[in-house]
Amino acid sequence: MRVEEAGIVDYHAAYAIQERLAAGVAAGGAPETLLLLEHPPVYTIGRGGSGTNILDSAIGAVATNRGGDVTYHGPGQLVGYPIIDLGRRGRDLHRYLRFLEEVLIRVAASFGVEAWRVPGRTGIWTEGGKLASIGVGVRRWVTMHGFALNVANDLAPFSRINPCGMAGCPVTSLEILCERAVSLEETKRLVAGEFCDLLDQLLIKEASRVH
Amino acid sequence: MATDITMPKLSDTMTEGRLIAWKKSVGDKVERGEIIAEVETDKATMELEAFASGVLAEQRVKPGEMAAVGAVIGVIGEAGEAPSPAVEKPTPPPETAREPSAEPAAAEPTAGELPERVMERPGGEPVPPVSAGPPEETKAAPVVRRLAREKGVDLRQVPGSGPEGRILLEDLERYLAKREEGEAAAPAAPLRGGEEPLSRMRSAIAKVTAESWRTIPHFYETVEIDMKEGGEIVRELKGSGHAVTFNDLVIKGSALALAAFPRLNASFAGDRIALHEEINIGFAVAMEEGLQVPVVKGCQGLALKEIARHTVRLAERARSGAITQEEISGGTFSVSNLGMYGIEEFAAVILPPQAAILAVGAVADRPAVCGGELVVARTMRVTLSCDHRVVDGAYGARFLEELKRVLENPVLMLV
Numbered sequence: 001m002r003v004e005e006a007g008i009v010d011y012h013a014a015y016a017i018q019e020r021l022a023a024g025v026a027a028g029g030a031p032e033t034l035l036l037l038e039h040p041p042v043y044t045i046g047r048g049g050s051g052t053n054i055l056d057s058a059i060g061a062v063a064t065n066r067g068g069d070v071t072y073h074g075p076g077q078l079v080g081y082p083i084i085d086l087g088r089r090g091r092d093l094h095r096y097l098r099f100l101e102e103v104l105i106r107v108a109a110s111f112g113v114e115a116w117r118v119p120g121r122t123g124i125w126t127e128g129g130k131l132a133s134i135g136v137g138v139r140r141w142v143t144m145h146g147f148a149l150n151v152a153n154d155l156a157p158f159s160r161i162n163p164c165g166m167a168g169c170p171v172t173s174l175e176i177l178c179e180r181a182v183s184l185e186e187t188k189r190l191v192a193g194e195f196c197d198l199l200d201q202l203l204i205k206e207a208s209r210v211h
Numbered sequence: 212m213a214t215d216i217t218m219p220k221l222s223d224t225m226t227e228g229r230l231i232a233w234k235k236s237v238g239d240k241v242e243r244g245e246i247i248a249e250v251e252t253d254k255a256t257m258e259l260e261a262f263a264s265g266v267l268a269e270q271r272v273k274p275g276e277m278a279a280v281g282a283v284i285g286v287i288g289e290a291g292e293a294p295s296p297a298v299e300k301p302t303p304p305p306e307t308a309r310e311p312s313a314e315p316a317a318a319e320p321t322a323g324e325l326p327e328r329v330m331e332r333p334g335g336e337p338v339p340p341v342s343a344g345p346p347e348e349t350k351a352a353p354v355v356r357r358l359a360r361e362k363g364v365d366l367r368q369v370p371g372s373g374p375e376g377r378i379l380l381e382d383l384e385r386y387l388a389k390r391e392e393g394e395a396a397a398p399a400a401p402l403r404g405g406e407e408p409l410s411r412m413r414s415a416i417a418k419v420t421a422e423s424w425r426t427i428p429h430f431y432e433t434v435e436i437d438m439k440e441g442g443e444i445v446r447e448l449k450g451s452g453h454a455v456t457f458n459d460l461v462i463k464g465s466a467l468a469l470a471a472f473p474r475l476n477a478s479f480a481g482d483r484i485a486l487h488e489e490i491n492i493g494f495a496v497a498m499e500e501g502l503q504v505p506v507v508k509g510c511q512g513l514a515l516k517e518i519a520r521h522t523v524r525l526a527e528r529a530r531s532g533a534i535t536q537e538e539i540s541g542g543t544f545s546v547s548n549l550g551m552y553g554i555e556e557f558a559a560v561i562l563p564p565q566a567a568i569l570a571v572g573a574v575a576d577r578p579a580v581c582g583g584e585l586v587v588a589r590t591m592r593v594t595l596s597c598d599h600r601v602v603d604g605a606y607g608a609r610f611l612e613e614l615k616r617v618l619e620n621p622v623l624m625l626v
Contacts, residue, residue: 046254046256047231047232047249047251047256048229048231048254062491063247065256065258066254066255067251067252067253067254067255067256069255081288092221092222092224093252093253093255094221094222094223094252094253094255095222095223095224096255097253097254107327115273118442118622118625119447119450119451120253121625122253122621123254125625125626126626127626134254135255136254136255136256137255137256137258138221138255138258139246139257139258140258158258166301169620169622169623170626176581
């Protein structure tokens with residue numbers, strides 16, 4: 001398991017990196033990787049959504065093969081793309097989603113922010129609204145896409161979409177909840193730490209790949 | 212030999228999945244291991260690989276449709292085999308996946324269909340009180356029902372001697388004979404003259420409603436609210452061990468709307484209007500001898516789950532007679548729900564010194580027009596009674612608009 005930090009990366013370029021990493025993991029041999037990065041402003045539309053939930057034409061929109069509806073990415077938001085071999089970690093997508101939520105809940109907790117799950121609404125939620133979105137894609141049981149944690153990003157672009165397809169869905173960030181400046185570097189360190197700690201605990205690795 | 216393509220089990224907790232897209236058309240050649248479709252569960256999509264080579268012969272499920280785990284969603288035929296015409300047939304009950312490489316799909320036939328029906332039936336909610344005979348289904352043959360209707364008999368009052376309490380014709384005849392003799396002492400049987408002293412509760416209700424009617428100029432506004440998402444939230448929360456009723460959603464939604472429209476959380480006080488800081492919402496609990504309105508205090512600071520805990524406890528205490536004066540006073544707004552009786556809509560009498568009360572009807576499937584098409588929507592009608600001395604029509608309308616927005620986007624009640 002390794003962590004790769006990539007700075008600000010264009011959405012398409014990041015997708016190409018994920019595909020390459022995922023192919024390596026599926027073929028066997030390549031290590032599982034957590035990609036941590038930021039995107040320039042972009043709206044992405046998951047398989048569950050359509051462009052009708054975007055009300056803003058100033059920022060480009062990309063259709064992609066993750067689960068979920070539309071969301072926004074931009075600088076100051078920490079995006080995590082874990083390339084994980086679920087083929088040898090229990091092959092359970094729901095458990096994987098709950099694992100990602102647990103990582104993010106613990107990261108929020110280390111900032112003193114209480115966050116929780118809402119059944120049926122994947123992501124993590126706080127009293128100020130949704131703090132992180134999750135949308136995952138799996139090919140040959142290797143994961144792509146992942147989560148987007150609002151750290152210090154401009155939240156205005158969310159107001160011009162219906163995040164997750166829900167009108168009026170409130171969105172918040174760590175900075176707003178903590179009422180102080182939060183560094184992306186600090187957040188990355190915490191995310192990487194919790195992710196690596198929890199991965200083998202919650203998604204137990206089998207000796208060899210099933211199927 | 213044809214090979215079924217089944218909805219894969221992507222999680223131990225997955226009972227159904229959505230087909231997102233077909234990557235192959237009927238008649239296309241398919242290689243084992245090729246991606247033929249995408250399926251989704253929750254917020255995760257999975258690219259579905261072919262487990263056999265051949266030709267895609269059938270697509271049984273359309274993009275966007277749900278299918279139970281293990282259900283056949285398509286068929287791969289042998290290359291050269293004439294593809295059977297792609298008929299649009301409904302997915303049959305799932306067969307167990309036979310493909311060795313497919314997940315051992317524990318077929319759960321009607322999962323995903325059943326709970327919805329059961330849970331969203333308004334009468335199915337664990338709603339408060341009702342000791343005066345819930346609208347339970349009685350078992351009886353049509354001929355028995357017809358006779359009962361003709362004779363004006365409420366079948367719930369007739370003891371059934373058939374299997375599972377089924378009411379037989381002879382049971383009804385026996386009941387009628389008894390009634391003739393004036394022996395039918397069923398509690399809900401029509402009273403036949405005489406006097407009945409007012410119970411303390413009856414007397415209190417008479418006093419309060421008469422005062423309200425005499426002093427408060429009521430006006431009424433009704434709105435229809437889409438409860439599809441609300442029903443999902445109720446179902447999902449129940450699935451995770453938190454029983455929340457539609458009534459709890461209405462209370463939480465009202466609290467949020469009242470925070471935005473504080474003049475409905477107020478009292479008319481002669482020369483001024485007193486705005487209340489606390490949002491204390493009373494909910495009417497029907498009892499055999501009348502009704503009580505326990506109050507959930509401080510709703511502005513309560514999460515949906517906490518409201519649900521309070522309503523369960525308070526309704527229980529009201530039913531058992533253990534409720535205290537303190538628990539039924541201090542209300543600043545009230546909700547009265549007759550949805551469990553199948554009431555479409557009604558208007559309630561304001562409880563002084565409050566400024567408004569919300570009357571809630573049944574959640575039911577109703578015709579609606581969406582994009583010029585006639586569709587079935589799951590809706591609920593609520594009627595707000597307002598004190599015209601405190602607010603005007605437009606204010607009430609804006610409150611209802613906010614309430615509707617919140618209830619139709621119930622995630623707003625969860626954050």
